[in-house]
Amino acid sequence: MPSEVLRRLMPALACCLMVGCARPPQVTPVSGSVSIGGKPAEQILVTFVPESKGGVPQVKSSAVTDGSGRFELRAGDGRDGAVIGPHRVMLEDLRVYYLPRNDSAPSIAQPAPSRIAMKYRAANTTPLRHNVSEGADEARFDLAP
Numbered sequence: 001m002p003s004e005v006l007r008r009l010m011p012a013l014a015c016c017l018m019v020g021c022a023r024p025p026q027v028t029p030v031s032g033s034v035s036i037g038g039k040p041a042e043q044i045l046v047t048f049v050p051e052s053k054g055g056v057p058q059v060k061s062s063a064v065t066d067g068s069g070r071f072e073l074r075a076g077d078g079r080d081g082a083v084i085g086p087h088r089v090m091l092e093d094l095r096v097y098y099l100p101r102n103d104s105a106p107s108i109a110q111p112a113p114s115r116i117a118m119k120y121r122a123a124n125t126t127p128l129r130h131n132v133s134e135g136a137d138e139a140r141f142d143l144a145p
Contacts, residue, residue, distance in 0.1 A: 025050075025058060027081040030073040030132055032139035033065070034091065036115055040069030041143075043094040044116065048073060048087040048130065049123045058083050064094060082132045089128035089141065091120040116143070 030048070034041045044065040050058035061082035063071035073082045093114040119125045120143070130139045 024077060024079075025083045026134075027059070027061070027075050027079050027083055028132060028134050028137055029081040030061065030137045030139060032071055032141070033069045034071065035069050035140075035142045037145035038142060040067070041065055041115065042067045042069060043098075044069075044071075045090075045092040045094050046071050046073070046141075047090040047092075048082045048132070049090065050083045051086040051088065082137075084132050084134050086129065086131045088123045088126055089130050089139070090123055090126050091116050091128070091141070091143075115145075 032046070034044045034046060042065050045062060046065065047060060047062040049060050052058070059075045059077050061073040061075045063073045065071045072080070074080055075082060093116040096111045096114050098112070120128065128141060132139075
């Protein structure tokens with residue numbers, strides 16, 4: 001009788017063990033800077049997209065640069081850093097979304113022009129790459145104005 005119960009539970013137990021054994025990819029701390037023409041660029045969204053590993057989906061990491069152009073990545077699953085390995089790096093200028101406030105006259109405000117070329121905004125067109133190494137990693141990007 002106990003062997004019959006065990007035989008029936010084995011497939012469910014094996015499935016639970018396989019799911020439980022799946023570990024998230026290893027991440028490591030990544031910080032860095034973005035500059036445009038040698039000047040620190042603030043309010044830039046930096047996104048690291050891991051290169052595909054055999055069709056297995058990977059965790060993206062992102063951060064927004066501060067006033068000195070510095071950033072510290074945080075993975076999409078909440079861990080600090082980025083997945084170890086090669087990445088495509090996307091940049092987007094968040095400043096274009098901040099419209100000036102004008103209470104005196106209603107008008108249609110024009111967004112600020114982006115400081116970042118369109119090619120940097122998508123994973124399939126960005127020329128920026130970075131290989132994240134185990135241990136604290138530093139990534140620096142200096143774009144032409």
